[in-house]
Amino acid sequence: xxxxxxxxxxxxxxxxxxxxxxxxxMLLFFFMVVTVLRESEEKVAQSxxxxxxxxxxxxxxxxxxxLVGKPVQKYQNTYGTKPQLQLGDKFADIKEIPLFIEKxxxxxxxxxxxxxISSLKIDGDVTMGIVTDIKTELRKSGQLxxxxxxxxxxx
Numbered sequence: 001x002x003x004x005x006x007x008x009x010x011x012x013x014x015x016x017x018x019x020x021x022x023x024x025x026m027l028l029f030f031f032m033v034v035t036v037l038r039e040s041e042e043k044v045a046q047s048x049x050x051x052x053x054x055x056x057x058x059x060x061x062x063x064x065x066x067l068v069g070k071p072v073q074k075y076q077n078t079y080g081t082k083p084q085l086q087l088g089d090k091f092a093d094i095k096e097i098p099l100f101i102e103k104x105x106x107x108x109x110x111x112x113x114x115x116x117i118s119s120l121k122i123d124g125d126v127t128m129g130i131v132t133d134i135k136t137e138l139r140k141s142g143q144l145x146x147x148x149x150x151x152x153x154x155x
Contacts (some may be wrong), residue, residue: 040089044069046123051150062116064104064143066097068130069123083126085134094133098141121149 046069057063067086071079075091084091087100105113118138122131138146 040065040086042067042086043072043075043089043091044084044086044123045072046121047125048121048149048151049124050153052153054150054152057117057119057147059112059115062108062112063147064101064116064118065121066118066134067121068126068134069121070125083123083130085130094130094137097134097137101138101141101143115145116143117145117147118143119147119149 044067046067068083070076070081071084071091079091085094085097086092087096092100101116101118105116108116120131120134135146138144
């Protein structure tokens with residue numbers, strides 16, 4: 001009976017870290033899929049007009065955003081305080097609208113080209129002359145679906 005000995009000094013087994021990389025990659029892929037990155041920096045200040053009848057755009061990938069307003073504070077030294085047109089991530093002239101539309105059409109599937117919408121995000125203080133010039137250029141480039149962005153009116 002004296003042959004049985006207690007095992008002393010043995011440590012408990014460590015936790016296995018073999019599945020740790022799998023968990024990290026699952027979290028990484030989850031956040032990559034869920035995160036939405038801003039496509040462009042807004043360089044113009046806008047206070048959108050208010051409206052009561054609004055509809056939400058379904059496919060945001062088919063929307064061209066044309067922003068018009070006064071440049072934000074950090075760009076006022078370069079561009080002044082007159083309303084400017086922003087196409088994508090840069091200031092542009094109204095004559096550059098057809099090229100901007102064509103670049104977007106080249107990125108879209110051919111079947112979805114008729115569903116492309118141009119969304120005008122225009123500051124409430126901008127004169128109608130600039131809006132008319134933009135609409136004329138859109139019409140010349142064959143872009144007839146135009147949307148005006150607005151905020152929901154709170155009654």
